[in-house]
Amino acid sequence: MKIKTTFLFVLIIIIVCSFFIFPNSSLPADEMVLKNYYCPKCGLHIEAVNQPSMGSCKEGGGHHWRCLGQVGDKNYQCSKCGLVIKSKDTPYGGVPCKNGGGHNWKRLS
C-alpha cells in the first residue's frame, strides 16, 4: 500500500508540474507568429508580428490595419485587387478589398 501511495504522489507532482511548465513555454512562440496585415484604404499589405503602427496612409490619416491571418507557405491572390499574400490558411474573410466588397481569395499553385 505504501509504495502505491508514494507512486501516486509522484505522479500527481509530475502532472501538476507539467501544467505549470507547458503553458509558459508555448506562450512566447505564439506571440512571435508573423501575420498578414492589410490596409483597405490604400491597399498596402505588410507582414508583422504585432498590429503595425498607424503611420500615414496615402489616402489620408493613418492606415487602417486589418489582420488577414497567419503567414504561411501557401500563396493566395485576390482576384479583385491582385494582391498576393503568403498565408497558412485561407485568409480571414470580412476584410474589405480596396476595389470594393470583400477580397476574393484564390489559392495559387
Ligand SMILES: [Zn+2]
Ligand atoms: Zn493605408
Ligand SMILES: [Zn+2]
Ligand atoms: Zn482584394
